[in-house]
Every structure is written in C-alpha cells, then in structure tokens.
Amino acid sequence: MRRYQWKRRKRLEAQQSTVTEPSVSGTVKTSARSAGIGKQAAVAGGIAAGILAAAYMGGALFFQSHFLPNTTVNGTDFSGRSAGALRSYMKEKIDGYELSILGKEGSSDTIRGSDIALSYEGNEEAERLLKKQNAFLWPGAFFTENAARIENGVSYDAELLDEKLQTLKAVTAEQTEPVSAAPKFDGSQFVPAREQEGTAVDMEVLAEAVRESISELALELDLEEEGCYKAPKYTSDSLEVQAACDTMNEYCRASITYEMDEPVVVDKSLISGWLTADEDMQVSFNTEAVKEWLAEFGRKYDTVGTTRTFTTADGLSAEVTGGTYGWEIDEEAELAALISDIENGVTAAREPAYCENGTAAVHGPQDWGATYVEVDLTRQHMWYVKDGSVMMDTDVVTGKPTPDKETPQGVYSILEMKRDKILLGDIKANGQREYETLVSCWMRVTWTGIGFHDATWQEAFGGERYRTAGSHGCINMSLSDAGRLYEMLEMHTPVVIHY
Helix, strand or coil: CHHHHHHHHHHHHHHHHHHHHHHHHHHHHHHHHHHHHHHHHHHHHHHHHHHHHHHHHHHHHHCCCECCCCEEECCEECCCCEHHHHHHHHHHHHCCCEEEEECHHHCEEEEEHHHHCCEECCHHHHHHHHHHCCHHHHHHHCCCCEEECCCCCEECCHHHHHHHHCCCHHHHCCCCCCECCEEEECCCCEEEECCECCCCECHHHHHHHHHHHHHCCCCEEECCCCCCECCCCCCCCCHHHHHHHHHHHHHCCCEEEECCCCCEEECHHHHHHHEEECCCCCEEECHHHHHHHHHHHHHHHCCCCCEEEEECCCCCEEEEECECCCCCECHHHHHHHHHHHHHCCCEEEECCCECCCCCCCCCCCCCCCCCEEEEECCCCEEEEEECCEEEEEEECECECCCCCCCCCCEEEECCEEEEEEEEECCECCCCCECCEEEEEEEEECCCCCCEEEECCCCCCCCCCHHHHHCECCCEEECHHHHHHHHHHCCCCCEEEEEC
C-alpha cells in the first residue's frame, strides 16, 4: 500500500512538471514578436522623417530662386515663379502700356507709356524681392498672404507726365468747388443741410494717384473712387455740423414780444437770420444785424419829431411835424437787453428801453392820447382837452411870423409851471435885454423859452393880430384864460402846435 502511494506521488509530480514547462516557453515567444514590430515602426518613421526632411530642404532650395506661395507682386500672383519670370512680365506690361482715367459725368482720358517715355529699369528689383523672403519658412507661406511691390522698377519722364496731367478733361473742364454741409433753418429749427459734391480736382491727389497707378502698371484709374476730386470739408453727418445746429437752436429758444400798438415778436424766425456758422462750424451771433433791426424798429415806432396825422379838437384833419414829445427807443440800451435775452433763451413780453423822457401816452399816430393842449397857429386858437373832452378853448396870439420870432410847430409837453415869472429877452448890442416882463402864470413848452403865459399888454387875441403884434414865440393869452389853464393843467401834459 505504501508502495502504491509513493508511485502515485511521483506520477503527480511528473504531471505538474509537464504543465509548467510549456507556460514559460509561451511567454518568451510573445516578447520576441513585440520587439520585432517596434523595430519595424521605428524604421518606417525614420524613412518618413527622411522623406519630409528631403521635401522640406528641396522646397527651401527651390524657394531660394522662386517666390513663396501666396506671393503677389503689384497685385499679380507670382507664387512659385522665378525672378526672371517677374522681369519678363514687367517688360511685357511696359510695351503698349495705357492707363485709362475715368472722371465724373462719363469723361475719360488715356495716358500711354509712349506719352511719358515709360520704361522698365527694375531688373534688380526682382532679386531684391527674392532676397527679402525667407525660403526656409515656405511651408507657412501656404497659410499667409505676401503682397510685395516693385516701387522703383518703372521709370518715366516726370515733366512729360505733368504736362499730360494738365490736358486731362477732368482738369480742363469747369471746376465747380464742393460745398460743405452747413446748418440750415427749416422754419422750425436748424438742421444739417446736405453737402454738395463738386467737379474741382485736387491736383496733388490726382498726380499722386496717377504716379502710383503707373508705378503699378495699373490699367484703370477711377478718379472719384480714388478721391481725386476735392471733397466737402463737412458732410451732413459730421459731428461739427450737428454741434453748430445745436448751438444755433439754443439761441432760437428766445421769444421777446414788444408791446407796441401791434405786438412785435422777436423769435426764432427772426433770430435765425442773425446766426451764421463759418467754414469751421464756429457759430457767430451778428450783433450788427440786431443793431440794424433795432434802427428800423426805431424808425417805425419812434415818434419824436416825426410827422403825425391827427384829428383836431374840433374835428378837422391836420398834420404836425417836429417837437420833443413822443416815443424814442434807446437803441443802445435795448441792444444790450435784447442780446442778453436771446443768449439766455428768455421768453417775455415787455416794452423796449426808451430814452429819458422818450415815452408818450399811447402808441399810434396820435400818441399824446386823450389829454393835451392844442394850438392852431393858422386859426390862432387853442384848446385844452382832458380825457377826450374839451375843457376850455380860446383865441391866442402866437409869435410874429418871422424866422426869429415865429412859434415852432411840433409836439411838446409842459416842462415847467410857475407863478409870477419874470421873462427875460435876449441881450442886445447895447447890453440891455430886449425885454424883462413879469407874468402871472407861466407854463413852459420848450427850454428855449417858448410857453403859455398871460399877456396883459395885448389889446385883443385871435385873428391876424399875430402878424403885426405877435410875440417873440410864446403863446399869449388873456390874464383870465391863462389863469384858468394854469389851474387845470398838469406837468408833462402834451402840447400840440400846428398850422
């Protein structure tokens, strides 16, 4: 039994030994196979790298004498072409070269190479361009553009070209200057008016554009596209024009109403005419224009010394000219006030500034109103009217009708009222006064010595007496009539003296 067990154990050990040996042998065979594949890949990679390196070096060598990919010269594709090809191309372009020049309104001209002694002298330019490029960077050139230019290859006679430029239709035609956009009042506000294109050529720009076109051997030049015409300084979209409009519209906010017999309004419709913008869009307010308007305003509404047509106290039609009473605008003071109101955008209704004593009772032809004294020099009669009603009237004696004594016509006012006034005449050659007379009631009309007063030395009043016994210019009245008038009269009452 023990012998059987021993044999069995030996048999099992032998089986285990048989199983292990094949496993080790399989592992060794797999490792060898992997090593063979890696060696093959390395060999293939080396071969590929060699091919790429050879291709790269070949390309670098090729582009030592040829232009890189994506290379244009003066706008023409020269990728992969040699310097010789560029030279040949340029010489061919010179032969029979013509530049068509297109102007406005369909005009056209041609500049031929023969007109300007055009030639090609840029043999070295092609080599220069090649030397500038880096042939070793040729792979990257497929992804970038290289625009080269031959600047000095084309030669021509500059004087002949200048002469040719002077004969172009665009130059010899009538030159209409462009007009810039500018503020324009549309009746409501200032808005940018559109610019106007002209036909005037900018010779400096034109000459440069032609020279550049010839240098590039271009076949066509559109003067308008290349900006060879003078352009307006400002367009309707220019910020400077809009800013000027805004400034002018600020002035136009003001509205001043003068309360005359009919309202006179100074608003944007009038103010707009006093505003201008210069060529640099700087806004100016024309104070001289305002001054002229005020002068015209004064001529229309000032009444001092003017001729007025009116109805007399007894219903007749008459005229009166001259005097010191009436409306008189202080144009200097009003100019300052009006400009200030406009600059500050004021809206107001007011009277204009008047000179001292430059106002009247009402506006209109009969500006002395309904209370006044009237003297008819022709009929030698006077009336005192208060609030439209005749309070008294009487005959008078006025100045003797000679240049030195006649009573002046015109509209005045009562300047002084005194009792027991001594009237003094002019001093004569002998040193004595012409007269020295005491009157009971004195009512001055002018500072030159004309007034109403009692004249007890007059034997009668009215009629033609003034022609022979007239005063030195005053209005003589009886003692009682002068006293009545003195009691009813007030200072500054208007006095109308007329024929």
